């Protein structure tokens with residue numbers, strides 16, 4: 001198995017686990033937050049900077065790279081690792097989610113999805129076979145199955161039909177991959193917010209005995225409490241000896257809540273996206289550096305943070321750069337937010353190791369302002 005998790009410890013009071021994710025491009029400590037590099041770059045960061053920040057695995061995207069520059073060009077370059085000069089692990093999402101959220105959706109059939117490119121409006125088609133062949137051309141370490149991220153809210157009937165098609169599509173991805181055992185195919189559990197449908201999807205997906213499983217169809221606009229409720233009954237249905245990946249999550253509080261419920265891997269564009277808009281993540285909550293309150297504040301974003309930005313720059317300077325639309329501002333804010341999350345995940349791993357995760361959560365939520 002090219003990709004596997006080594007569970008080092010199961011928390012005694014929660015479902016949290018401490019682990020090591022073994023991939024062809026390194027071993028990653030879990031729980032882990034994966035920075036998103038949609039178009040073969042984690043925006044504004046060099047691979048060396050990502051490594052310095054502590055990132056060991058990043059996400060990239062079938063939909064975007066299929067549209068531009070095209071997977072054949074990347075194959076010609078020797079694959080995505082060579083093309084983007086990243087020697088860590090890469091997980092590629094299958095394009096399902098992006099087609100529904102980005103492309104001008106034309107129609108979903110059993111065969112696949114017809115859509116118009118968000119770049120030039122030209123007609124495109126993605127199927128389980130094509131999405132899998134694209135990811136093989138990219139040479140990603142973890143291949144996500146081509147699924148439908150069931151929209152929220154969805155009727156039971158729609159959610160049931162959607163999850164059953166996602167299962168049929170997963171089998172077609174698996175058949176396409178048999179020619180290459182280099183990659184690991186992760187299945188994605190759907191079923192919207194219906195417990196019996198989540199059970200059905202989990203049963204159908206785990207029957208295929210895949211190297212890893214993702215919980216999809218969440219972080220799609222539902223209240224966080226509802227997401228946690230779905231996790232409460234869905235994660236226990238997944239095998240303990242396989243990695244669990246919660247797609248599209250998330251904010252610091254959601255990362256802690258997801259770890260408590262047995263999730264090992266997370267991804268979210270939020271930290272890097274809000275960084276570029278001038279908002280910093282800190283243990284005391286979000287700091288909108290571009291606001292006037294930082295104009296004369298010559299202290300760092302977070303004096304307790306060990307990142308390059310907090311060691312060398314003031315809020316006033318960062319506010320100036322963001323207001324002036326200076327590229328350095330995007331970079332410095334991104335460095336801080338990514339370092340904040342890799343530090344948060346290592347603090348969470350330490351808390352699991354020392355049997356104090358619930359106490360860590362209480363302290364974090366109180367400081368972060370979640371528990372008044």
Ligand SMILES: CNc1nc2cc3c(=O)[nH]c(N)nc3c(CCO)c2[nH]1
Nearest residue numbers: 093096097149216217218219247248
């Ligand atoms: C931001 N929230 C979010 N929810 C997601 C849900 C899904 C999902 O159900 N399937 C797939 N393939 N990708 C997903 C992604 C993109 C990756 O972050 C999601 N992202």
